[in-house]
Amino acid sequence: MPLGASLSLHELTRFYEGFGAVKGVSLSLEAGSFLTLLGPSGSGKTTTLMMIAGFAEPTSGRILVNGRDVTHVPAHQRDIGMVFQNYALFPHMTVAENVGFPLRMRKVAKSEAADRVQTFLKMVGLGEYGRRYTHQLSGGQQQRVALARALVFSPSLVLMDEPLGALDRRLRLQMQEEIKGLQSELGLTVVYVTHDQEEALTMSDNIAVMEGGLITSYASPRTTYETPGNRFVAGFVGESNFIRCRVVEAAGGGSTAHIPALDVSVEADTSSHAPGTDAVIFIRPERLRICDDSSPQVNQLAGVVTGEIYLGESSMYRVRLGPDLEVRVKRPNRGYGKPVTVGEPCMVGWRPADAIVLAA
Template sequence: MHQSGSNGDSGMPFVRFDNVQKSYDGRTLVVKGFEMDIEQGEFITLLGPSGSGKSTVLMMMAGFEQPTHGEIYLNGNPIKKLPPHKRGIGLVFQNYALFPHMTVEENLAFPLQVRNLSKSEIEKKVKRALDMVRLSDFGHRRPAHLSGGQQQRVAVARALVFEPELVLMDEPLGALDKNLREEMQYEIKHIQEDLGVTMIYVTHDQSEALTMSDRIAVFNDGVVQQLATPEELYERPVNAFVAQFIGENNRLRGDVISMNNQACQVKIPNGDIITAKPVAVGQTGEKSTLSLRPERIVINPEQGVLSNIFDAKVEEVIYLGDHLRTRVSVCESDEFIIKTPNAEGHPNLQRGDTIRIGWSEEDCRALDAS
């Protein structure tokens, strides 16, 4: 079944991956039955650990790799047999791939020259692209005389200069330092929104994916584990891998001892029983991983308000400016994290203290055992 994403009134998506598989050796599939529909103007991120298949999907879209099975459609047309230069797709990679012997303007003019545009049209489009990435005064410089961030801006401008409808980016900010990386995330997102261009972006950095994307496809072992909005992925992960990969997460393991549609009870090895929301567990007797976000833990809860209340021993308190990060021992875990906003009236916690903590069953998701 395809993940939704229609293009206008035609009902046909702008990009469609139809049961796409890829194997390099004829035995091992690095991409397994990949299906996704992408709307025009969407910012889609392929997120996952190294070797999960996300870059292979991007390379197949670009035409540098061929699917072993299945078809890819762009604007309703199959493109599997179309060579890369005829797909009209903008590309940005981590290494920028700028021509070192050309100036910035010459780098931007190149994709227009190969499309046989007139000299005046090329000058107009190059100027517009430079303005877009705030490099109007750098056109006569060579790439070697630019900073890493400026080189990346040129690479983005070159991908957009011929006004493609689709741009692919593979770890484009991987070589930049943290502050510049964050600045470029917002810049790329704003350019994408202003132009209305469709973007498929590959990264292994989950905060980058959450910041930039309309929807995120979380990959593991060649399979999309979940495709959803950033909020949906964070708040409602469908399995233990997604819960662990997106954001920080407390994990507890145990056996399901009772269940109905609204709630289940999971007994952890020390005998504590936790009430949770059943998401990816089938029946009683099954093992389950419980997923719980650190900011959903309440310190010193009122009695009777929350379904899960336990005594916890404070192991470590770290002051992080806008919030406190407290590590406690509870429910057989000594790596249980609580995040609390640094607001007035915050409890004064010391290492070795015993405190009461609690959480609601809605915030505790019972997932698969893996």
């Protein structure tokens, strides 16, 4: 199987009657990598995907696949496979006919086409389903048919628009593993659109977080989650706590942030912010600790537990630190820390390295 293609977008824009759906998107994607466009509804991720596919004409900008400018090339000449959320299967065709449709359009010899169809049906676990019709299949099986159809002609690039959105959680997790496994096995280049943060973190080599038609972050899943560069990304990806603060000192060594709501100061890395700057301390719930004598933390604040949500392997606690300040603390349910009861006073702590100071 051939390796996937490289992809480059240069200042890609799309305007609809003055409204900017995409406002200058640029990125480079190496062959064989998995990129997820992540963002809320209306952020421009699907419009970007449709322009790459050739289903929407850019207002300006360029699209290069393997160095070839395909900005104005018709969709069927771009050598791109597409998987949609609603599968887009032909109900009057059998499974084998659906998968073989792209080969028929490319006038591939019948014997070769039949072999390729069977190969890819086996690859997605549907080797015995070729003669069935799509209405006889479950949602997960239909999605496998759509995936086989997108791959059967060995496209250089595969685009997926929220392909797992209609499946239940168990099937979604299973299909995530299967898609990622096929991508790695075949060396595919994949651009994947979703608003599901967990899906993006699980499957991607890189994540482009979109907001208002722009890419506001382009990084690995670990970097996107652990060290987001701005407040939007920090708030959109995963659970977050934001504590308003003011930078007190930004010296070369340790530095301090003052929390006006509590009139206390804490240690924080404020080196990239000028003294006197309003900012926010960003910290994930799992990085906070409900402290006891065996788990001292550099920063500790007094609070009261106001709520608990049981999550199975862990629990999420709400802790009020002041009249206008509440944080969430997530911790395992077994073998960690002292018992916590709603209504009890407690101490919440964290290490400076577990928090990031972001511009307010």
